[in-house]
Amino acid sequence: MSDPWALAFEDRQYSLADLDALAGGMAAELHRRGVAAGSRVAVMSSNRPEFVVALRAIWRLGASAVLLSPAWKQAEVGHALSLTEPTHAVGDHPVLAGSMPMLSLDEEIAPVAHGAVQPAPTPDADAVFVFSSGTTGMPKAVRHTHASLAVAVRHWRAALGLTSADRMQVMTPPSHILGLLNIVMALDTGAWIRLHRRFDIDAMLRHIESDRITIEMAVAPIALALSAHPGLEEHDLSSLRYIMWCATPVTQTVAEAVSARTGATWVTAYGASELPVISCNDLQDARLDTVGRAVAGVDIRIVSLESGAPLGPGDEGEIQVRSDSAMAGYLPDHWTADAFCDGWYRTGDVGSLDADGWLRITDRAKEMIKVRGFQVAPAEVEAVLHGHPAVEDCAVFGVPAADGEAIVAAVAASGPLDTDDLVALVAERLAGYKRLSQVFVVDEIPRLPSGKVLRRVLRERAMSARAESGGFGGRPSDQ
Incomplete structure (x- = not known):
């Protein structure tokens, strides 16, 4: 009996065995080109199965992936490459291909069911570099180890209540921490996932209905598109357990408009590239005027903007968080020290924490x-x-x-x-x-x-x- 399908893209479906065999073939090709344990591989890709294959192949070799946004242009890509100094590249983007020799994801590579695998990387080995802009200008590289990424995946799975029975779709870029987490978590959990090359509101609604999606992710533009869609009521969204509002504070009027028209409920969460999962609302009784409470394994405190001293319930100050899912540091490394205070990651966001642990964000100390x-x-x-x-x-x-x-x-x-x-x-x-x-x-x-x-x-x-x-x-x- 064949493995159940794990990933869908357009009219194609892949089992985990299919993905592993394709990753084996790509790993063999990358190894032939010189990728080995400790190598850094730049990846600039649209949202497609080959991105997943490339990521698994890179990790199979004990190398780390440097994830470049497919929206970036030459100056941004050049800056990211100078920061991280990858030795190899994989992707489908001409800007990356013009910057360094690149293995094209459109190149057909024969699958290898049981290809050679390097020794498993140690937990503190680099797994992935994502990018987070700072007030200094060009993006900083955020370094996550296999250990910190694994903890973030566990936290996100627990926050979502995700099981192997769930079905998701991903329209956000795989280079963004949200898209990356959703893909890695779904496959690790055994949930089914559909990838979309780009955001399309009609395709999103059509596939919620036809694929019986149970958890939908929505950043602000997706939520706005849902609320403004003239044919929203024509789609059967009854399979949804909830819609997760990500990346920005909830606009309650928008969320309420969608709920009134469809019956779908909303949940909101809070995280950062540097510490991907910080808080999440209760799945059954979300309070959308907050970003929820700390997920298990994450500590949150509020400190004075003036003195840095911890504040009490209801007092407003900088939000700081501590967890094993925190990044290992930035590149350039000299930015890392200022990002932490006694082991607490300084989010730069301003908010308050009430006596019951509900977190509210009111402003940003940073200028982003x-x-x-x-x-x-x-x-x-x-x-x-x-x-x-x-x-x-x-x-x-x-x-x-x-x-x-x-x-x-x-x-x-x-x-x-x-x-x-x-x-x-x-x-x-x-x-x-x-x-x-x-x-x-x-x-x-x-x-x-x-x-x-x-x-x-x-x-x-x-x-x-x-x-x-x-x-x-x-x-x-x-x-």
């Missing part, structure tokens, strides 16, 4: 902009803007938007300037989710004596100008 679940560093966009000869000074910040935040730039010009040129410049240099929503020309960028930009002042001006349908010191670009 959250766009559709992705983090964007203002300094990275500012670096591009500074490359324009007419830009004397600039500051980039986020303003509330329907799917998280929109990116706005305030620019002080040294001469005539067409703001549309700046929008186009950023679109050319950086990934699509980092595009500018609006550009304002101002007389000067407000700064503290230390040189720190007063982004709060600029944000308030931008929101006021939008409300009045005007500008502040110049015209907006709404592209």
Whole structure:
């Protein structure tokens, strides 16, 4: 009797034995090319079965995977490669192929049912590098060992209540910690999973119905697409146990609208690339005004933003977390020390923890902009803007938007300037989710004596100008 199906993609299905045989063949090819225990392999791939095969092949050889976003352009890929220094590459993206020799995922490789396997990596060996932007600009590499990733998978499985009877689909990029966790966890648990090359709301709804999906993942754009879909009631969503809202705080009006139209219930969770699973709501009685309570194996504390001293229930401060699922560190490594305080990971988020352990997020101490679940560093966009000869000074910040935040730039010009040129410049240099929503020309960028930009002042001006349908010191670009 053949193994039950484990993974579906378009009209193809794969058993775990199929995936293992394909991974054996790819491992043999990578080994022939020089990949061995301790090697780092860059992976830049769309969401497809071959990504899963590549990941399993890399780990079979005792190597680690450097996961590059398929949305990245040349500058971002070049920066990530310089940080992690992979010796080999696998993928389906021309940007990676143009940067270093790459084994194409479109290349047909014969499966090997019982290929050679390197000795199992030690728990503290590197398993994967994902990327998390920081206020310094370009992304930092987040290093997870086999041990920390395994703990994160166990925490996520327990938080979701996932069993081998569950059925999921993944539309988020596999390079993102959420997509990676869902794929690894589902296959490790024996749950069935469907991969989609890209997000499509109609395909999502169609497959919830036809595949009898039991757990659906939704970042803000997916939730918005669900609530706005004119034919939502025409689809049978009764197989769903719940929809998990991920990556951004819940917009309750959106969640409630979907529930009213379909009967589907929502759960929300909280995590980070550096510590993937922090808290989750009760599956049967979620309180969507919170991000839940700490999952088993994770400790949460709130500390004063001024002194760093632990605070009591209800007090607002920085959220810090401690768990065996925490990253091993950043590349470049000099950023690692500041990310921890006595073993506690400093999230940079501001919130409170009540006496019953319910966690609320109210703000972010860091200056990151959250766009559709992705983090964007203002300094990275500012670096591009500074490359324009007419830009004397600039500051980039986020303003509330329907799917998280929109990116706005305030620019002080040294001469005539067409703001549309700046929008186009950023679109050319950086990934699509980092595009500018609006550009304002101002007389000067407000700064503290230390040189720190007063982004709060600029944000308030931008929101006021939008409300009045005007500008502040110049015209907006709404592209």
